[in-house]
Amino acid sequence: MNTLEINNYTKIIKGAVILDNIDLKFQSGKIYGFVGYNGSGKTMLFRALCGLIKPTNGCVKYNSQILGKDISVIPKLGVVIENIGLYPEFTGLKNLQLLAGINKTISDEEIKASIRKVGLDPEDKRTVRKYSLGMRQRIVLAQAIMESPDVLILDEPTNALDEDGVNDIHRIIKEEKDRGCIVLIASHNRSDINGICDEIYIMDKGKCRFLKEDTNA
Numbered sequence: 001m002n003t004l005e006i007n008n009y010t011k012i013i014k015g016a017v018i019l020d021n022i023d024l025k026f027q028s029g030k031i032y033g034f035v036g037y038n039g040s041g042k043t044m045l046f047r048a049l050c051g052l053i054k055p056t057n058g059c060v061k062y063n064s065q066i067l068g069k070d071i072s073v074i075p076k077l078g079v080v081i082e083n084i085g086l087y088p089e090f091t092g093l094k095n096l097q098l099l100a101g102i103n104k105t106i107s108d109e110e111i112k113a114s115i116r117k118v119g120l121d122p123e124d125k126r127t128v129r130k131y132s133l134g135m136r137q138r139i140v141l142a143q144a145i146m147e148s149p150d151v152l153i154l155d156e157p158t159n160a161l162d163e164d165g166v167n168d169i170h171r172i173i174k175e176e177k178d179r180g181c182i183v184l185i186a187s188h189n190r191s192d193i194n195g196i197c198d199e200i201y202i203m204d205k206g207k208c209r210f211l212k213e214d215t216n217a
Helices: 042-050 092-103 108-117 133-145 163-178
Strands: 003-013 016-027 030-035 057-062 077-080 151-155 182-187 199-204 207-213
Touching: 003 042, 016 030, 016 042, 016 057, 016 182, 016 207, 030 042, 030 163, 042 077, 042 151, 042 182, 077 133, 092 108, 092 133, 108 133, 133 151, 133 163, 151 163, 163 182
Parallel strands: 030 182, 030 199, 077 151, 151 182
Antiparallel strands: 003 016, 003 057, 199 207
């Protein structure tokens, strides 16, 4: 079983406390939801868990190894986070092929299967520049799941999606949970994550508090 921890983590930027003594532990096969308004600290928390920022105090651990000290990145990490880079001049398939080429662990057919899984056509010749916002959300999710991650961190993955799209994303997230993945999902709208999370937390002014265990997950 894999574990991801954030221990007594504080981040201060120009005197402002962005994350305030966050202390949480996550384990395989569970979905953890984070709810809060824009600016509450959700995205910064996820950046911290990905190792994209350095703490003022505290640390992040993956399987007891300190991120940034014992390991540089979390192995087999899938991420949907704001401002993630896509090449607008390439197709969705080409974007994923380029990213998959870094690790060279999956085939073209596996990439195409991930694209189909999120409801897109891998043979679509349109460039990402011509994608709708909802299509971009889907292709980024395909990128996050295509290498069967052990940790999946999703920041507002249902933005710009209609009800059917939200249901599709929820189905995929549950499949990743059933596969044994640690799944973290953030939303400014609690209704977007109700019913799929094992635990839900509230973010407010950089603080995090436990809300409830979701018995419907």
